[in-house]
Amino acid sequence: MASARPALAVWKFASCDGCQLQVLSLEEHLLELAEVVDVAYFLEASSATADGPYDVSLVEGSITTPEDEERIAEVRAASRTLIAIGACATAGGIQALRNFADVDAFAEAVYAHPEYLSTLEDSTPISEHVEVEYELQGCPIDRMQVLEVVSALLQGRRPNIPTHSVCMECKMAGHTCVMVAHGTPCLGPVTNAGCGALCPGFPRGCYGCFGPAETTTTGSLAAWLRHEMGVSQRDLVRSLRTYNAAAAPFAEESRRHDASRA
Amino acid sequence: MALAAETARVLDLEGLEALVEALHARDYEVIGPRVRDGVISLAPLSSAADLPIGWSDDQRPGHYRLVERGDDARFGYAVGPDAPKRWLLPPHSEVFEAEGDGTGFTLRPAEPPSRRFAFLGVRPCELAGIAVQDRVFIRDDLRDVTYASRREDILTVAVHCGEPAGTCFCASVGTGPRAEDGFDLALTELVGEDHRFVVEVGSEQGRELLAAVPTEPAAEGDLTVAAAVTDDASRRMGRDLDTEGLREDLLGALGSSRYRDVARRCLACGNCTFVCPTCFCTGLVDRNALDGSHTARERTWNSCFTIGFSYIHGGGIRESVSSRYRQWLTHKLATWQDQFDVLGCVGCGRCITWCPVGIDITEEARAIRATAVPGGGAR
Ligand code: SF4
Ligand code: SF4
Ligand code: SF4
Ligand code: SF4
Numbered sequence: 001m002a003s004a005r006p007a008l009a010v011w012k013f014a015s016c017d018g019c020q021l022q023v024l025s026l027e028e029h030l031l032e033l034a035e036v037v038d039v040a041y042f043l044e045a046s047s048a049t050a051d052g053p054y055d056v057s058l059v060e061g062s063i064t065t066p067e068d069e070e071r072i073a074e075v076r077a078a079s080r081t082l083i084a085i086g087a088c089a090t091a092g093g094i095q096a097l098r099n100f101a102d103v104d105a106f107a108e109a110v111y112a113h114p115e116y117l118s119t120l121e122d123s124t125p126i127s128e129h130v131e132v133e134y135e136l137q138g139c140p141i142d143r144m145q146v147l148e149v150v151s152a153l154l155q156g157r158r159p160n161i162p163t164h165s166v167c168m169e170c171k172m173a174g175h176t177c178v179m180v181a182h183g184t185p186c187l188g189p190v191t192n193a194g195c196g197a198l199c200p201g202f203p204r205g206c207y208g209c210f211g212p213a214e215t216t217t218t219g220s221l222a223a224w225l226r227h228e229m230g231v232s233q234r235d236l237v238r239s240l241r242t243y244n245a246a247a248a249p250f251a252e253e254s255r256r257h258d259a260s261r262a
Numbered sequence: 263m264a265l266a267a268e269t270a271r272v273l274d275l276e277g278l279e280a281l282v283e284a285l286h287a288r289d290y291e292v293i294g295p296r297v298r299d300g301v302i303s304l305a306p307l308s309s310a311a312d313l314p315i316g317w318s319d320d321q322r323p324g325h326y327r328l329v330e331r332g333d334d335a336r337f338g339y340a341v342g343p344d345a346p347k348r349w350l351l352p353p354h355s356e357v358f359e360a361e362g363d364g365t366g367f368t369l370r371p372a373e374p375p376s377r378r379f380a381f382l383g384v385r386p387c388e389l390a391g392i393a394v395q396d397r398v399f400i401r402d403d404l405r406d407v408t409y410a411s412r413r414e415d416i417l418t419v420a421v422h423c424g425e426p427a428g429t430c431f432c433a434s435v436g437t438g439p440r441a442e443d444g445f446d447l448a449l450t451e452l453v454g455e456d457h458r459f460v461v462e463v464g465s466e467q468g469r470e471l472l473a474a475v476p477t478e479p480a481a482e483g484d485l486t487v488a489a490a491v492t493d494d495a496s497r498r499m500g501r502d503l504d505t506e507g508l509r510e511d512l513l514g515a516l517g518s519s520r521y522r523d524v525a526r527r528c529l530a531c532g533n534c535t536f537v538c539p540t541c542f543c544t545g546l547v548d549r550n551a552l553d554g555s556h557t558a559r560e561r562t563w564n565s566c567f568t569i570g571f572s573y574i575h576g577g578g579i580r581e582s583v584s585s586r587y588r589q590w591l592t593h594k595l596a597t598w599q600d601q602f603d604v605l606g607c608v609g610c611g612r613c614i615t616w617c618p619v620g621i622d623i624t625e626e627a628r629a630i631r632a633t634a635v636p637g638g639g640a641r
Pocket of ligand 1: 166167168170171175176177178179180186187188189197200205206533618
C-alpha cells in the first residue's frame, strides 16, 4: 500500500514561506494527508528528502534569478502534476513591485556590493516559465484549497476552486457591503474568491490578496472609486499594487493611473 | 385599495411586543429587521425592542446609508440587502452525506430544518418574491426539498410600505406598496402620538395568532389613514419600469449595442443575483474525505454572472460580460414569463442599490428598448 501512495514535493522560489506555512498549519489534516500521499520532498517540514520523479509538486514563490529559471525547469521535468501556490507563484508576488521600477536602483540603495547580485529585471509567475496544471491564488493561499486539489487529484475529479468574485462569498456570508453601505473602497468585485470575504467581514475593504478573478472589469471599478468615492489617483495605484501587482488586470489598470510614468 | 373593515383590528406598541412573544411561544424563530453594520438587515429577533426604531435608509444606485427619522417608527425603512431567501433557500445547504463501506455507499439525506420561521416586517415585494420562488420550487411535478421543507411552515406578519426607497419600483410591477395577499397578518404602521398598527388578517393561522394578543377593532378613520399611507407611498417610488410590451421589446433587441455599453461598466461580480429575492440558481459541490470514504454534497448559491455557470464540455458559453448581463436582464424581465408565467422581478430595487457600480436595471431596460429598430432588431 505504502508504495502506491503518490509522491508529493513542495518547492520554494522567491517567497516568504507563508504558503508553505499554510500547508504545515493544516494540522490534523496533515496526518490524513500523510496517509494518502508520500511526502517525498518538503524541506520546511523535514530535512529527509527522496529523489523524484514526483506525482504532485506544489511550487511556492516567483522566478527572480537566472538560477531560479534553471531550477523551475528541473522541477517541472521531475513532476507529473505541478501546482503553483500563492500570489508569488501565480502573479509574481509583492516582489513584482520591481517590475514597475528600476531593479538596479533598488539594489544600489539596499546593498553595499550590488555587483555580487545576479537578479532578473522582473519577478514573474511560474506559468511564464513552465506549464502549470493548477494555480491556487492568494497571499497566502487558503490551506483547505490545497487539501481540495490533492483530494480531487486522488479521486480523479475536477477540483472545486472558485474563480468568481469575492463579492459572491461576501454576500453568501451575509456581510454588509462596505462599498455600498460604508463608502469604503473595496477590491472584492475584481478579486478572486477564496478567503471567504475575510476583510469585509471585519468591515474593511478587500485588499485583493487573492488576485484577479476570472472576470475583471477593473476600469469600471477604478472609475467608480475615483469619481464616486473620491479615492485619489495615488491611493488607487497603491491599492492595485500589492501582492498581485503584476497580475495583468491589476498591472494594466495601475499603469493607466500612474501619473509618474504616464 | 379598501381595507376589509369587518376583520381589521388595531394593535398598539405593547400589542406588537405581545405579538413577538406569541410567535416565540409557538416555537417560531422570528426573523425581522435589525440594524447591523450600518444597514437594516433581516436577523433573528428576541423582542420588538430589536426593531430598527427611528431608522430609515437613503438608497440610490450603488449607495445605502442609514438615516435617522426623528420619530420612533418601527418599520419606517425600505428593504435591506437580505430577503427571506436567505432562510428559505440558504446560501449553503447540505443535500446528503454518503458513507463508503468498501463496496458501495450509504446515503444520508439532509435533515429538515429544526425550527420554523416567522417573518416579521416582511414587505409586499418580499411576499411577491416568495410567491415567485414557490412557482420555481414547489410545483405539481416537482417539490424541491431544501426549499419546501423551509417554506411550507412559515408564518408571515407583513408590513405595508410607507417609506419607499430611491431604488424601489414595486408600484410599476404591481407587487406593492400594499400587499393584497400571501400574508398571515399584515400591518400598516401609523406613527404619531397614538402610535398604532392597523392589522389585516390573511389566514386562519393569522387569525389564531392575533386572538392571542390584545387588540381593538379598527375605527373607520384608521382604515382611511392606513390606505393613505400606501397610496402616498405608491406616488413616491424612486424608480419606475414600464412593463407594457417589455418582454417582446427585450427579446426583439437581443443584439442591442447597449449590452456592449453595460459590459464596460458591469463587474460580473454577481451581487445583483445574490440580493435578488427571486434569483434561484444554485450549484452542487462535493466535499470528500481525502481517503474517499466519506463525502458531503452541498448546494450553494450560484449566479449567471460566473463563467462556470454556462460551462459545458470545453468551456463556458457566456464568456463575454455582455452575454452574461443580457442573460440576467432578459431572464428577469422577459424569459421568466415564458418559464413561470410571472415577471422575474418584483421591483424591490436591491440589485440597483447593491451593485457596487450602481448599474440600474430600470435604466438599462429603458436604454435597451430605445435601441430597438421598428420592425425588429436593434441598434
Ligand atoms: S464589501 Fe466588497 S467584496 Fe463585499 S460585496 Fe461589497 S464590494 Fe463585494
Ligand atoms: S431584479 Fe432587482 S429589482 Fe427586480 S426583484 Fe431582483 S433585485 Fe429586486
Ligand atoms: S437571472 Fe441568472 S442567477 Fe438569476 S435566476 Fe436567472 S439565470 Fe439564475
Ligand atoms: S450589474 Fe452590478 S451587481 Fe450585477 S454583476 Fe454587474 S456590477 Fe455586479
